[in-house]
Amino acid sequence: MLEAMMQAIPLIATIEVLIIMLVGIPMGLMLGAIPGVGGMIGVGVLLPLTFGMSPVPAMVLLIAIYKGALLGGSFSAILINTPGEAAAAATCFDGYPLSKKGYSKKALQASIFSSAFADLISDIVLIIGSFALALVAIRFGPSQIFWIIVFSLLMTGCLTGPNLWKGLLSIVLGLFLGTIGLDPLLGTPRFGVIPVLGRLEGLELVAVLLGAFALSEILLNVEKTKKGETAKQLEVRRSLGPSLSLSEIRESLKAFFIGTVYGTITGIIPGIGTSAAAFLSYALARQAYGGKSKGVKFGEGAIPGVVAPEAGNNAVSGANLIPLLTLGIPGSAIAALLLGALVLQGITPGPLIFINHGPVVYAIFILMIIANILNLIYGHLLIKPITKLLKGNPSIIFPVVVLISFTGVYSINNRLIDLGVLIAVGILSYFLRKGGVPVAPMVIAFILTKMLERNFRLSLSLSGGEFSIFTASPINQVLIGLCVIGLALVIVQRFKEKKLLG
Amino acid sequence: MRNHIKANLSGFIIGIVGTLFGLYVYFIAIPSTIRMPTREVFFYQRPDILPKLLAVSIIIISIIIFLSTFSPKNIRTDQYIIDKHKFHEVILPVSLLMGSFIAYPIVFPLLGYRITSIIFLACLFLIFGYRNIFLLFTISIAVPIGLALFFARFLRVFLP
Numbered sequence: 001m002l003e004a005m006m007q008a009i010p011l012i013a014t015i016e017v018l019i020i021m022l023v024g025i026p027m028g029l030m031l032g033a034i035p036g037v038g039g040m041i042g043v044g045v046l047l048p049l050t051f052g053m054s055p056v057p058a059m060v061l062l063i064a065i066y067k068g069a070l071l072g073g074s075f076s077a078i079l080i081n082t083p084g085e086a087a088a089a090a091t092c093f094d095g096y097p098l099s100k101k102g103y104s105k106k107a108l109q110a111s112i113f114s115s116a117f118a119d120l121i122s123d124i125v126l127i128i129g130s131f132a133l134a135l136v137a138i139r140f141g142p143s144q145i146f147w148i149i150v151f152s153l154l155m156t157g158c159l160t161g162p163n164l165w166k167g168l169l170s171i172v173l174g175l176f177l178g179t180i181g182l183d184p185l186l187g188t189p190r191f192g193v194i195p196v197l198g199r200l201e202g203l204e205l206v207a208v209l210l211g212a213f214a215l216s217e218i219l220l221n222v223e224k225t226k227k228g229e230t231a232k233q234l235e236v237r238r239s240l241g242p243s244l245s246l247s248e249i250r251e252s253l254k255a256f257f258i259g260t261v262y263g264t265i266t267g268i269i270p271g272i273g274t275s276a277a278a279f280l281s282y283a284l285a286r287q288a289y290g291g292k293s294k295g296v297k298f299g300e301g302a303i304p305g306v307v308a309p310e311a312g313n314n315a316v317s318g319a320n321l322i323p324l325l326t327l328g329i330p331g332s333a334i335a336a337l338l339l340g341a342l343v344l345q346g347i348t349p350g351p352l353i354f355i356n357h358g359p360v361v362y363a364i365f366i367l368m369i370i371a372n373i374l375n376l377i378y379g380h381l382l383i384k385p386i387t388k389l390l391k392g393n394p395s396i397i398f399p400v401v402v403l404i405s406f407t408g409v410y411s412i413n414n415r416l417i418d419l420g421v422l423i424a425v426g427i428l429s430y431f432l433r434k435g436g437v438p439v440a441p442m443v444i445a446f447i448l449t450k451m452l453e454r455n456f457r458l459s460l461s462l463s464g465g466e467f468s469i470f471t472a473s474p475i476n477q478v479l480i481g482l483c484v485i486g487l488a489l490v491i492v493q494r495f496k497e498k499k500l501l502g
Numbered sequence: 503m504r505n506h507i508k509a510n511l512s513g514f515i516i517g518i519v520g521t522l523f524g525l526y527v528y529f530i531a532i533p534s535t536i537r538m539p540t541r542e543v544f545f546y547q548r549p550d551i552l553p554k555l556l557a558v559s560i561i562i563i564s565i566i567i568f569l570s571t572f573s574p575k576n577i578r579t580d581q582y583i584i585d586k587h588k589f590h591e592v593i594l595p596v597s598l599l600m601g602s603f604i605a606y607p608i609v610f611p612l613l614g615y616r617i618t619s620i621i622f623l624a625c626l627f628l629i630f631g632y633r634n635i636f637l638l639f640t641i642s643i644a645v646p647i648g649l650a651l652f653f654a655r656f657l658r659v660f661l662p
Binding site for chain 2: 051163192215218407414426427453457460465
């Protein structure tokens with residue numbers, strides 16, 4: 001581990017990496033602050049542009065955008081009551097009331113501090129956790145990997161979105177998209193409705209990612225732009241008010257720890273995501289403080305009400321990469337995009353990643369920690385410019401984003417069919433999202449299809465067609481138990497939610 | 503019952519479309535597009551095993567979503583309900599945007615990257631309601647040319 005870390009230092013001590021870090025974080029902050037754009041579009045659009053770069057700068061650029069955007073999302077939540085990122089929705093509860101009272105700066109600083117430090121702790125958990133999990137995962141056979149994928153898919157499908165069945169439909173559609181192209185075992189073309197489609201090894205990952213996240217988001221945004229929903233932006237206040245005091249920081253420490261611990265745990269489990277972590281951290285902090293802090297009720301501008309959700313959603317980001325790096329399983333939409341970037345760079349995530357690409361992985365880890373420190377600095381420096389940016393018209397960005405996506409996807413293989421896939425998946429995702437079907441599970445399932453099918457068929461080949469291989473070993477039994485318990489917990493939770501709603 | 507369907511229109515539509523799609527995949531797409539190996543293979547080696555399983559799953563889940571629209575507990579205001587007055591604000595720009603997306607790969611081989619992208623970008627700006635003609639033309643010309651140069655110089659990708 002130490003040796004790999006030493007080998008990582010020359011990879012990060014370059015001018016290119018330094019410039020990327022210095023540019024990437026503020027870019028992410030700006031993108032994250034603009035409602036409707038966010039880190040997803042930022043990472044998605046830059047993804048195809050990174051394939052000409054070497055692995056460390058490419059990954060650092062995307063991670064810097066991601067980390068910056070997570071923090072940037074809270075700026076618009078606090079200043080205009082419109083979260084730039086879905087993850088920052090819970091920050092509106094107390095952030096905006098603080099802003100309305102003339103304490104925007106206090107709320108923004110609370111968000112910057114809690115985000116940067118929670119993210120830092122989560123990254124340390126990632127470094128230790130991923131190495132430990134990789135040591136265990138290296139012993140897994142095809143049947144164990146099959147069950148881990150099933151568990152991830154179940155959790156992602158059941159926990160994303162308000163309706164369990166729509167989540168599962170999204171998973172099945174993703175698996176279906178994953179079967180298009182050559183059969184992984186026999187090489188037979190599948191679903192060549194257009195002949196060229198069947199001859200592909202599979203649909204282009206970047207085209208599916210950008211279609212599902214960027215294009216569908218832009219289609220949804222054209223509605224909002226036309227409906228005039230961006231008019232809210234005029235409400236940005238001129239005065240930012242006083243800074244956060246030491247006693248307020250001390251008062252918020254409990255909320256910070258609640259958010260960080262809960263966010264980190266949430267991040268490791270695939271499918272839960274940043275929004276749920278933020279909302280639950282907020283609810284837990286509210287309970288822990290007895291509904292008010294320093295005489296201010298939660299929901300009316302309590303500073304711990306900003307700290308808890310921000311710590312919660314940022315603590316997800318590091319821990320979320322543990323299943324991605326060690327098992328090759330993306331636990332969230334953004335992890336799926338990062339997986340796409342790793343694959344473009346020729347890095348296959350999995351238990352062997354520390355052996356095959358140790359220095360690159362450790363370089364990414366070190367740069368993630370530096371990115372948190374830069375987030376802290378840039379967050380403070382960019383308060384005023386972002387406030388000005390929020391007064392502008394964000395719709396100018398969307399057409400440019402579309403063109404970059406189209407150009408990027410075409411340039412990967414110089415194939416028009418990839419553009420067709422991008423557009424088809426984009427339109428499909430738009431209708432699915434309009435109908436309340438989440439698209440993140442679809443993309444995660446799409447990515448995992450080949451792995452799932454390969455391990456399923458390989459297990460049966462090894463056992464000579466006997467299904468008992470899936471239940472024989474104690475690890476498999478534990479994994480089946482996890483699937484059953486996870487599913488049962490989700491169903492119980494859904495019933496409770498329905499009862500609560502009357 | 504009509505009110506339930508109206509309130510859960512997305513579930514109703516997704517249920518029907520999903521079921522029809524699943525049936526199409528199972529009975530038409532799989533037999534016509536997946537060639538089975540000529541030699542005898544084990545069942546788990548068949549290339550159609552996963553697609554068939556998925557088609558059946560799509561049908562089952564779609565039917566459940568369809569049936570759940572009739573449940574009295576399942577009431578939500580639906581995004582699929584379209585206000586007639588919103589045609590110009592929602593349906594028209596979304597359709598135009600989708601139309602221009604589809605037109606791009608069709609026109610691309612005929613006009614090449616630069617000209618197609620300039621026209622495409624200008625159209626997108628207009629759809630998004632951007633009306634500053636000077637900036638519209640400047641950005642529409644500068645961005646595609648800038649991108650083409652960036653790809654050629656830094657990524658060694660030459661766009662046609």
